[in-house]
Amino acid sequence: MMSMSNFPLAIIYVLGAxxxxxxxxxxxxxFGLLVSIAAFIFLVNLxxxxxxxxxxxxxxxxxxxxxxxxxxxxxxFVIMGFLGGIYGxxxxxxxxxxxxxxxxxxxLGVVFAGDLFTLLFFWEIMxxxxxxxxxxxxxxxxxxxxxxxxxxxxxxxxxxxxxxLLHLQQTGSLLFTHFDGGVASYLILLAFTLNAAVPPLxxxxxxxxxxxxxxxxxxxxxxxxxxxxxxxxxxxxxxELLMWSGAIxxxxxxxxxxxxxxxxxxxxxxxxxxVGYMVCGVGIGTEVGVNGATAHAFAHILYKGLLFMGxxxxxxxxxxxxxxxxxxxxxxxxxxLIFFMVGAFSISGVPxxxxxxxxxxxxxxxxxxxxxxxxxxxxxxxxxxFLSIGLKLPYFxxxxxxxxxxxxxxxxxxxxxxxxxxxxxxxxxxxxxxLYNLLPFEVxxxxxxxxxxxxxxxxxxxxxxxxxxxxxxxxxxxTITLDTDWFYRRPSxxxxxxxxxxxxxxxxxxxxxxIRFARYLVKVGANPAGYSVEAVKNAGHILLRxxxxxPEPPTFSPDRYRIPLGFMVLVVLLVxxxxxxxxxxx
Amino acid sequence: xxxxxxRAAVAxxxxxxxxxxxxxxxxxxxxxxxxxxxxxxxxxxxLGCLAIIYGAKLLGHHWLQRDEDYYGKDDEHE
Numbered sequence: 146m147m148s149m150s151n152f153p154l155a156i157i158y159v160l161g162a163x164x165x166x167x168x169x170x171x172x173x174x175x176f177g178l179l180v181s182i183a184a185f186i187f188l189v190n191l192x193x194x195x196x197x198x199x200x201x202x203x204x205x206x207x208x209x210x211x212x213x214x215x216x217x218x219x220x221x222f223v224i225m226g227f228l229g230g231i232y233g234x235x236x237x238x239x240x241x242x243x244x245x246x247x248x249x250x251x252x253l254g255v256v257f258a259g260d261l262f263t264l265l266f267f268w269e270i271m272x273x274x275x276x277x278x279x280x281x282x283x284x285x286x287x288x289x290x291x292x293x294x295x296x297x298x299x300x301x302x303x304x305x306x307x308x309x310l311l312h313l314q315q316t317g318s319l320l321f322t323h324f325d326g327g328v329a330s331y332l333i334l335l336a337f338t339l340n341a342a343v344p345p346l347x348x349x350x351x352x353x354x355x356x357x358x359x360x361x362x363x364x365x366x367x368x369x370x371x372x373x374x375x376x377x378x379x380x381x382x383x384x385e386l387l388m389w390s391g392a393i394x395x396x397x398x399x400x401x402x403x404x405x406x407x408x409x410x411x412x413x414x415x416x417x418x419x420v421g422y423m424v425c426g427v428g429i430g431t432e433v434g435v436n437g438a439t440a441h442a443f444a445h446i447l448y449k450g451l452l453f454m455g456x457x458x459x460x461x462x463x464x465x466x467x468x469x470x471x472x473x474x475x476x477x478x479x480x481x482l483i484f485f486m487v488g489a490f491s492i493s494g495v496p497x498x499x500x501x502x503x504x505x506x507x508x509x510x511x512x513x514x515x516x517x518x519x520x521x522x523x524x525x526x527x528x529x530x531f532l533s534i535g536l537k538l539p540y541f542x543x544x545x546x547x548x549x550x551x552x553x554x555x556x557x558x559x560x561x562x563x564x565x566x567x568x569x570x571x572x573x574x575x576x577x578x579x580l581y582n583l584l585p586f587e588v589x590x591x592x593x594x595x596x597x598x599x600x601x602x603x604x605x606x607x608x609x610x611x612x613x614x615x616x617x618x619x620x621x622x623x624t625i626t627l628d629t630d631w632f633y634r635r636p637s638x639x640x641x642x643x644x645x646x647x648x649x650x651x652x653x654x655x656x657x658x659x660i661r662f663a664r665y666l667v668k669v670g671a672n673p674a675g676y677s678v679e680a681v682k683n684a685g686h687i688l689l690r691x692x693x694x695x696p697e698p699p700t701f702s703p704d705r706y707r708i709p710l711g712f713m714v715l716v717v718l719l720v721x722x723x724x725x726x727x728x729x730x731x
Numbered sequence: 732x733x734x735x736x737x738r739a740a741v742a743x744x745x746x747x748x749x750x751x752x753x754x755x756x757x758x759x760x761x762x763x764x765x766x767x768x769x770x771x772x773x774x775x776x777x778l779g780c781l782a783i784i785y786g787a788k789l790l791g792h793h794w795l796q797r798d799e800d801y802y803g804k805d806d807e808h809e
Contacts, residue, residue, distance in 0.1 A: 400786065403783060
């Protein structure tokens with residue numbers, strides 16, 4: 146029976162999204178917040194261990210399953226939905242409002258899904274609803290990036306569906322639990338890692354997220370990848386491949402982020418890097434590892450949302466988002482800088498900010514299992530994160546060359562949204578128990594030890610010193626960076642050439658040829674005799690070097706080509722002679 | 732100016748090496764090869780930062796960075 150303890154939260158958001166367009170325009174944003182608050186009330190009433198099943202065709206679907214892992218993700222998703230709603234309170238675009246509600250709802254649907262059909266169902270709604278947050282920007286680049294996003298995720302969705310069906314056929318069970326290998330699980334793993342943007346399946350993320358609307362990208366940054374982390378944690382915890390991919394991915398993200406010119410693209414690459422920590426934690430698979438991945442997802446959703454809010458505010462106020470077009474905003478947008486720096490310190494793992502207490506848990510998990518290389522890779526990624534987000538991005542946006550930008554006033558909701566998110570980031574950093582009490586397993590980890598503090602401060606301060614030394618040599622350029630999306634963006638031009646242009650050209654050539662042939666027939670048909678005469682004369686001209694013949698008239702005139710009577714009599718006589726000779730001889 | 736920066740860097744390094752020897756060494760429970768090097772994370776942070784900057788620049792300059800209209804050339808077909 147459905148009750149408060151096993152209520153599927155997605156229903157609230159879906160109902161909210163359906164009702165929202167029917168309400169008067171000026172109360173829609175407030176209604177969106179109300180939906181989040183209602184969902185939060187239902188969320189705190191969920192009970193660990195509760196589940197809700199209902200029969201569908203021949204199967205028992207488990208549309209809601211509550212345990213500590215899903216609850217931890219559920220909390221942060223509902224909170225982020227609320228904060229995003231405040232930040233986007235000024236938005237009057239119904240499409241964005243409906244899409245963001247559906248997006249949050251379907252993410253919660255996946256997180257609380259107990260069976261694979263429910264998971265697949267919400268997985269696809271997530272793709273579609275997030276797509277509209279990109280398209281809602283209504284620029285040509287956004288439209289094109291959206292189409293690519295759709296195609297990539299349609300591929301992922303198909304892999305997931307194939308995997309689920311195969312899994313059902315092999316095991317007879319639809320329950321979403323740990324997978325034990327085999328083709329079906331690899332297909333599902335492919336779909337999960339695609340959504341988690343594990344290289345080489347990462348191209349879609351930095352391609353599409355910077356093209357979303359100002360508020361849309363705040364939502365985008367939070368959900369898709371973290372839902373995938375949740376799915377990996379439940380289905381594939383302890384897969385060593387994931388640990389190595391995660392560690393490499395963390396460094397991959399920071400290297401590409403350093404090359405990015407678009408502010409929100411730089412942040413997008415840091416999503417890849419940060420999700421690398423989570424994937425790594427999941428891959429380690431111990432209680433500390435999964436705890437670390439969950440804690441980092443929780444903290445990351447908030448500070449990454451905050452960073453996207455910060456850069457989004459700059460984009461909203463100035464209309465620019467590229468480092469080559471920004472600079473010198475310090476006096477005009479100092480409040481945004483403060484909020485942005487809270488996010489930047491959190492993602493860099495500065496003590497007293499949220500990243501410090503979550504990131505270190507993943508590193509600690511790797512230390513406990515004695516994976517030295519992983520520890521070093523994760524620390525290297527940490528350096529790159531502080532370099533790009535803590536130093537480079539704010540330096541080129543708020544300081545550096547003053548480009549005399551005239552920022553427009555920013556709605557108060559954006560500041561309130563950033564302020565609240567900053568508060569939570571600091572609260573988690575100062576009082577980690579807030580976060581640790583929500584984690585799936587009991588936490589025996591203490592981030593604030595003297596040795597950990599000394600290590601972290603060394604990393605951060607010397608990264609800062611190195612940046613300070615080479616700051617004169619750093620300059621931003623008006624370029625894009627090739628990534629794995631190259632493999633479907635460049636060949637797409639070839640495919641377009643082969644399947645569209647070449648086919649058209651072939652059709653054109655055949656058409657041209659048949660028209661020419663028809664013209665030729667018409668010409669010959671108008672004066673067949675003249676044509677034959679001309680052909681013979683021409684052949685003579687070429688072979689026997691006779692005089693070049695005058696052209697024949699285009700139309701047939703019987704008098705010109707009438708054969709002389711004497712010639713005909715000669716022919717008849719010759720034929721008669723031949724026949725008579727034949728008769729006489731045989 | 733350059734001198735001042737260098738002095739600041741060396742002073743910080745010395746402070747951290749002392750802190751490392753006083754607080755960290757001998758107190759860590761999980762031992763890695765670098766646990767015995769005082770100030771390891773100072774060097775790691777400094778060199779790692781330079782490695783990322785120049786590594787990324789090298790990759791970008793010779794291979795990955797292209798003009799902004801690199802993908803945009805097919806626009807004429809739209």
